Amino acid sequence: MKNTMMRILRTGMVLLVWFPFLGAFGQEITIDVDARKPGAPIQPTMWGLFFEDINFGADGGLYAELIKNRSFEFDNRLMGWESFGEVSIHEDNPCFDRNPRYVRLSYTTELNATGLENRGFSGIGLKAGEKYLFSLYGRTSGEAPVVLLVQLVSRSNVILNAKEITITGQEWQKYEAELTSPLTDAQARLRILVKARGSSADLDHISLFPAKTWKNRPGGLREDLVQALADIKPGLFRFPGGCIVEGTTIDTRYQWKNTVGPVENRPLNINRWNYTFAHRRFPDYYQSLGLGFYEYFLLSEEIGAEPLPVLNCGMSCQFENNDDHQHCKVENLEPYIRDALDLVEFANGPVTSHWGKLRSDMGHPAPFNLKYIAIGNEQWGELYPERLGPFIDALRARYPDIRIVGSSGPYPDGKEFDYGWQEMRRLKADLVDEHYYRPPEWFLANAARYDRYDPQGPKVFAGEYACHTPSRKNSFEAALCEAAFMTGLERNAAVVHMTAYAPLFAHYDNWQWRPDLIWFDNLNVVKTPSWYVQQLFSTRKGTHVLTTTSGEKPLTGQNGLYASSVTDKKTGEIILKIANTSPETRNVTYRIRGGEKGPLTAERYLLTSPGKEDENTLAEPLSVVPRKEEITLTGQEFTLSLEPASFQVFVIHPK
Secondary structure (H helix, E strand, O other), X not given: OOOHHHHHHHHHHHHHOOOOOOOOOOOOEEEEEEOOOOOOEOOOXXXXXXXXXXXXXXXXXXXXXXXXXXXXXXXXXXXXXXXXXXXXXEOOOXXXXXXXXXXXXXXXXXXXXXXXXXXXXXXXXXXXXXXXXXXXXXXXXXXXXXXXXXXXXXXXXXXXXXXXXXEOOOOOEEEEEEEEOOOOEEEEEEEEEEOOOOOEEEEEEEEEEEOOOHHXXXXXXXXXXXXXXXXXXXXEEEEOOOHHHHOOOHHHOOOHHHHOOOHHHOOOEEOHHHOOOHHHOOXXXXXXXXXXXXXXXXXXXXXXXXXXXXXXXXXXXXXXXXXXXXXXXXXXXXXXXXXXXXXXHHHHOOOOOHHHHHHXXXXXXXXXXXXXXXXOOOOOOOHHHHHHHHHHHHHHHHOOOOEEEEEOOXXXXXXXXXXXXXXXXXXXXXXXXXXXXXXXXXXXXXXXXXXXOOOOOOEEEEXXXXXXXXXXXXXXXXHHHHHHHHXXXXXOOOOEEEEEEOOOEEEOOOOOOOOOOEEEOOOOEEEOHHHHHXXXXXXXXXXXXXXXXXXXXXXXXHXXXXXXXXXXXXXXXXXXXXXXXXXXXXXXXXXXXXXXOOOEEEEEEEEEOOOOOOOOOOOOOOOOOOEXXXXXXXXXXXXXXXXXXXXXXXXXXXX
């Protein structure tokens, strides 16, 4: 860790200039919190997560598979593999009908060994002493058995562990082996060799998973990444995107029915982030769909979040397809609508139903209790509501209790945004999805955004948002501005029912977009300052809003301060959240009407940092984290000294 004093000496003066504020420096602020009559309930879904397979968030990330192109279905059939000797790709008499390609290894001469190597996703991450489960489907192409040598190889070409597998018979069979790594290596690789000359074998679905996954589930999810989600205690989990729901073309859209059933037979799909950014192009970015809708539902359940699946509305990405001919015609929407209805059956239907039986066969006889469904991602203009309408009619007719989320488009204001809201009201969508990736000044200026919304209209889902500084880093500045803005979300819980920062994950070696909530490499996880802000709100969200004012107005930037308060009726706690975005210490006096007389014990959580560009990194993953301390408050009225450029949460315990 860097020397803290040196960091203060280098960056402390920046605090004098980088945060905008209003009012005089020396002025003391009085904040009134009315605990006598709690206000709007805070929805369990208020603070959520949004997952999209961008920045190698699924394959190479959350999905713990370590082999790239395991079924040889990439357009470049051996992409991800280095082959030597006699290696060829075939499709006749395949093992899996929807993934028909397989590799044939033929060892014809001792002077030229035959085999394959896979480097995974910028290397294969191995940990010392950990077990790894290898598997493949194989058959011989002749009568004689074929012996394969399977090796874990370090980045320096040292063989770490090896096992022999004998392929017998001309019918496809599954073969497995367990390998243990003696050391930690973030960039190892897998090698497969044919041992005996004159041998030939067909191989498919070559896989390597850590034995230690989330819940120790074979073929499961990366444990440390899921734990980072669970630690936020999210109330909502939106999946699978995002722009990948739309696809660049209608044919490359995300189709949930391709993501269920045996993972070996889920057809590959090209990821739309494969080619979207010319400066961050990843031609090896595909979706194996091993992380599919069943896994998303299961993950939602296990981290305690309501699932919110997003389905294609019959439109591809409008940024790249801007006329009606590039989308599904309204009169041809029936298969898309059927997909939506069948998804509800998959999630909630009895085991006697077609899709409910599939869910049961996959290991979950009980319903997932789906309550929400989103139709469309960031669509706008007249093309979207004319397609959304038939979905709403069909869902209301068969599943009237399902709440439907519509979109207001990709921007937080303007003509298309206003039109989108107008149409969502007309169609009676239950919630409207708003997205905003904006600079710090926008977040500070919009803390009162939802004070103006009609609480009787559709509810708001802030489905994608993040503060984008000029550096596009996950900096402390971005996190503080998000915290200030989030006090406005919390204060307006009567209007705002769901929120989610976006995007969620980014691989340090394979990212296309930033900032992102959680960064990782093949072995490590880094939680950003924004992650800690999300956790502070979500784990201390309370049950009801308390009216919080200064001079009879909400605190939305006066003297650089932004505040909200809640109570938790289950525990009796009062929770105060306040961001000081000014470069000065602020003395604030809280008056809690209806609060208990002192002294009262409380926990204080302080998030601050000397410089606005400070961030958490692989080298310093805990550079910007909240500090916790126990304090004593005098009672209904007390004065607090708020550090410059800080976000603080006070949890006041009842006697």
